[in-house]
Amino acid sequence: MDSLTYHIITFGCQMNEADSDLMASLLERAGWRPSDSRDNADLILINTCSVREKPEHKVHSLLGELRPHKLARPRTVIAVAGCMAQREGDRLLRRAPHVDIVLGTRWFHHIDDLVARVRAGDRPIIALEMEEDPSSVRARNDLAQQPAPLRAFLPIIRGCSNFCSYCIVPYVRGREASRPVAEVVREVNGLVGRGTREVTLLGQNVLAYGRDLPDAPTFDHLLSRLDGIDGLWRIRFTTCHPRDVSDDLISALADLPSVCEHIHLPIQAGADRILAAMNRGYTTDRYLGIVGRLRNAVPGIAITTDIMVGFPGEAEEEFEESLRLYERIRFGGAFMFAYSPRPGTAAAEREDQIPRDIRLARLHKLIDLQNRITLARNHAGVGEEAEVLVDGPAQRGDGLLAGRARNNKQVIFPGPPSIAGSLVKVTLIEAHLWGFRGQLSE
Ligand code: SAH
Ligand code: SF4
Ligand code: F3S
Numbered sequence: 001m002d003s004l005t006y007h008i009i010t011f012g013c014q015m016n017e018a019d020s021d022l023m024a025s026l027l028e029r030a031g032w033r034p035s036d037s038r039d040n041a042d043l044i045l046i047n048t049c050s051v052r053e054k055p056e057h058k059v060h061s062l063l064g065e066l067r068p069h070k071l072a073r074p075r076t077v078i079a080v081a082g083c084m085a086q087r088e089g090d091r092l093l094r095r096a097p098h099v100d101i102v103l104g105t106r107w108f109h110h111i112d113d114l115v116a117r118v119r120a121g122d123r124p125i126i127a128l129e130m131e132e133d134p135s136s137v138r139a140r141n142d143l144a145q146q147p148a149p150l151r152a153f154l155p156i157i158r159g160c161s162n163f164c165s166y167c168i169v170p171y172v173r174g175r176e177a178s179r180p181v182a183e184v185v186r187e188v189n190g191l192v193g194r195g196t197r198e199v200t201l202l203g204q205n206v207l208a209y210g211r212d213l214p215d216a217p218t219f220d221h222l223l224s225r226l227d228g229i230d231g232l233w234r235i236r237f238t239t240c241h242p243r244d245v246s247d248d249l250i251s252a253l254a255d256l257p258s259v260c261e262h263i264h265l266p267i268q269a270g271a272d273r274i275l276a277a278m279n280r281g282y283t284t285d286r287y288l289g290i291v292g293r294l295r296n297a298v299p300g301i302a303i304t305t306d307i308m309v310g311f312p313g314e315a316e317e318e319f320e321e322s323l324r325l326y327e328r329i330r331f332g333g334a335f336m337f338a339y340s341p342r343p344g345t346a347a348a349e350r351e352d353q354i355p356r357d358i359r360l361a362r363l364h365k366l367i368d369l370q371n372r373i374t375l376a377r378n379h380a381g382v383g384e385e386a387e388v389l390v391d392g393p394a395q396r397g398d399g400l401l402a403g404r405a406r407n408n409k410q411v412i413f414p415g416p417p418s419i420a421g422s423l424v425k426v427t428l429i430e431a432h433l434w435g436f437r438g439q440l441s442e
Contacts (some may be wrong), residue, residue, distance in 0.1 A: 004042040005035035011058065013201050014238070016082055018153045020047045022395050023081070023111045030112040039069070043077045043115055044152025047108075048084035050168045052340035056084050056240070063096040070098035074083045077101070077118050081108050087344075089128050105130035105173050106160075119139040125230055137227070146163045148194035150391065150421050156184055156222070157203035164242065164268075165346040166311060166339060178209050181217050185225050188232065198234035198389060199226070206237045207244035222247040227256040233423060234389060238264045239306075243281040246291045254297045260406045261298050265290070266306035267329075270322030278347070284325055291329055302332040302407035309366055310339040310359030312350040319362050323369055332377055332407070334370045340364040371433060378431035379408070385427050385441055386411060392420040410435030 006027050010020040023045065024034065035041035046062060049055040059080070066078055079101035080092060086104040093099055100118045103111065103333070107127040114125050159174040160167075188199055201222075203209060209219040219237075226235055235258045240249075242265055253259055269275050272283050294301055309319060326334075338359040341348040386405035394402035394412045401415045403426075412435070413426050429438035 003024065003031050006032045006043040006045060007038045007041035008045045008047060009038070009062070010047045011055045012047070012051065012083065014153055014200070015155055015158075015204070016047050016049060018155050018202060019082070019108045021044075021153075023108055026109065026112045027115070030116070032112075042075065043079065045079045045081060045111070048080060048082040050083040050172055050342070052337065052342075054340070059084055060095070061100065066247045067096070067098050075119075077115055079103055079111070079115065081111070083168070086128060086172040087168065090126055093124055093126070095357060099361075100124050101167045102128070104124045104130070106130055122274075128292070143223065145236065148191045148196040150196065150389070151198040151200065152191050152196045153200045154184070154187065154191075155179070155201055155202045155215045157206060161202035161208070161376070162205065162281075163279060163346075165277065166308070166342065168342040168345060171344055173204065176205075176208050176212055178211070178213050181210070181222055181225060182214060184222060185229070188226055188229055192229055192231045195421075197232065198236065201226075201235070201237040203237075203239070205239060205241040205244065207240050207246075218248065219245075220246070220252040223252045223256055223259055227258050232258055235259045236408070240265050241281075242267065242287050245294075247293075250293055250297045253294070253301065255276065255288060261300050261404070261428045262302040262304070262332075262408045264304045264306075267326075268306060269314070269318075270307075270325035271314070271318035274314055274318055274322075277313060278311060287336050288325075288329070300407065304333040304335075304408075305327070305331045306337070307366060307370075308337050308339050309362040310354040312339070312341075312347050312354065313352040314339075314354060314362075321364065326369060327373070330373050330377060331370065332409075333374050336363060336366050336370060339409075341418055375431065375433055378433070378436065381409075381436065382428050382431050385425050385440070388413075388424055388426045388438070390415070390420050390422055390424060393417060397404070399440045405436075411438045412436070413438040413440060415440050 008020050008024060010016050038044055039267060048057060048059050070076060070078060077100050078098060080099055081103035085102045089102060092102055100123045101114050104127055117125060157176055157178045159176045160170045161176045163170050207219050209222060210217040223235060240263055267287055268278055268280055270284055275283060291303060295305060388403040388405055388411050390401050390403040394400035399414050400412050402410065402412050405411055411426050425441040426438040427441050428436040428438045
């Protein structure tokens, strides 16, 4: 008999991508195979995101499209996992009764068993409890990513305990839960043994790593342990909360050879009153101080960020003040968003919401500014030689290869496919918003 096939659609952050990879591994271990098309898959699994309205809308319309599909093919299992599944729970089933499984954020590692139950006739299943022992999540993480990719993404801490006033993540992902140092080191060793050369450590705030563990190991301690692994060329991590940047972290960035010169340090807003209302726990002065220390200690470091505009009560003057700050800092790149009210969060309850058209106008103004800065900074890099880890053939362009510099910039250059997976020197010859075109150095 042909094996059963699955199709996964993932929304949201890199953590969700990592969770989807893990679910894929679990399904494959249970004999399932990936299906290139949604339409003839035996399992359609949607891993969802709740951080803004838009990704939630997309899931609702996707579920709408799947309703006739399920009628025509009732044996197809439809599962909704992740943050929106956690948030909506059985409301999701009321709106979309053709969904078979609603799988919360601490349950994704049971996907294989739950799908088997549905196929045996037990439906619908709603699994949302947060109490689920995170150690079982830890154990099954080891199954992920076989065979190992050149660049692996590894959750080291799940959940978030920060409660920024606009953010849904702590509600849908639960409190911070770190994986023990020995377990992370063992997993990275395993990945490197199977060919991984770069790891990106993932967490909503990796700098909170270890606080919840016995002995409270720090994130920089974890970095120093991983730096010693033979065959691991590069270590990256994301995201960092500015409040938790320590001198030890800056030293790790400066001194550990495999730790790449890049930090993603979401600022969110550039006016102190707004930062306070967001419950971010730092001021613009403090943020500027961190940027100064990082740039002094780590030559060439790329500092990228997340910025949100139109937080409730943000005055036009505060928005302008923020733009002036971003012009001063000159981020290497930024993810930029218009504030989106999330039901249940403190900010969504406020009465001074900014009208949508104003939020969007501010967003476009910010994007214009940051694009100019990103492009100008990239132009300044032309002529330099970068160490590039070669991913393989570029998505478009004949005979072109794509890879990343240590500062995480994308570099595209002509070269033989045989150098995929190796480190090469590339001279940067042309700057774009997305990165560089380059030429292999002699
Ligand atoms: N843990 C990360 C952020 C995860 S969410 C951190 O604290 O940096 C990714 C980004 O989405 C956030 O940095 C923020 O800029 C944006 N975001 C979060 N909630 C949002 C909301 N309600 N509306 C718009 N953007 C939001
Ligand atoms: Fe959300 Fe703040 Fe936690 Fe980031 S640190 S996930 S923005 S609550
Ligand atoms: Fe979205 Fe959940 Fe990630 S809300 S950004 S998928 S943690």
